[in-house]
Amino acid sequence: MKFISWNVNGIRACINKGFLDIVDTLDADVVCLQETKAQPEQIDIPEDLYPYQYAYSAIRKGYSGTMILSRIKPLNVIYGLGIDQHDTEGRVITAEFDDYYLVTVYTPNSGDGLKRLSYRMEWDQVFSRYVQSLNKPVFICGDLNVANEEIDIKNPKTNRRNAGFTDEERDSFKSNLLTYVKDTFRTLYPDKIQYSWWSYRFNARKNNAGWRIDYWLASEELMPRVKDSLILTDIYGSDHCPVELDIMD
Structure with a gap:
């Protein structure tokens, strides 16, 4: 089976940039999207x-x-975390299948000047508790808005206090998620340098000055089913590229 996760940075804009042809070509069993920026009635994807x-x-x-x-x-299918104060921004969908849950998440960004950092820290804890409350193993995918290690970002030193690469966010990612799920890409490719997001400024994508902030995470017991975890850097249409997980049926 093939799973795709993609922060499309506006599904309507992405459709205008060839989204439907791209997902048709990718031929995935499940596609998870983040930052759709649209109401359900504004999204037109053919049911066939x-x-x-x-x-x-x-x-x-x-x-x-x-x-x-x-x-x-x-x-x-479960929408949200079941907590009103965290469920106004449409950030989590959970799909239950026979022997696992698939959770897609768009983690809140800490924002300019780290204005939302305290909320982000609270979110990480609430999301972690939610995932651990599920009664089956999980695959988690999405834009988690954190580059976990220095290898996951082009310029670690100059970004040390920027949203997505603060010590607080990285420590929170490790303590709230990586204690019980595996980062599939980094597990398979411990030394590979590849990014999934590039700023629209300063020709960042052309210069490959990126961040790896889009993930497929898996419960320990699901890791033997993981065949590959890929970052599809040759696919455009957003400031993020899709990330792929291939698993045994």
Whole structure:
């Protein structure tokens, strides 16, 4: 089976940049999207491409949002974390399958000047508790808005106090998630340098001055099923590229 996760930075804009042809070519069983920036009625994806579609939008229009497209009907779909104060921005969808959950998440950014860092720290703890409450192993994917190690960012020294690479966020990622799930890409490729997000400024993508902030994480017991974890840097349409997880059925 093939899973794709992609922060599309606006699904409507991405559709105008060839999104439908891209996902058709990728031919994944499940596609998870983050930062859709649209209400469900504004998203037009043909059902013959993906018959099962689940969108979760922010109350604030044109902001945040997640979506799951699937060729396999989930047993159940859960929207949000079940806590009102954390469920206004459409950041989490959980799809239940026979022997695992698939969770897509768009983790809050700490923002300019780290204005949301304290909220981000709270979010990490709440999200971790939610994931651990699920009664099956999990695959977690999405834009987690953190570059975990220096190898995951082009310029670690100059970004040390920027959102996504603070000590607080990196420590939180390790303590709240990596104690019980594995970073599939880094597990398979411990020394590989590859990025999944590039700023639109300063020709960052052309110069490959990027960050690896998009992940496929897996419970320990699911790791034997992981065949490959890929970063599809040759695919455009967003400031992020898709990340792929291939698993044994």
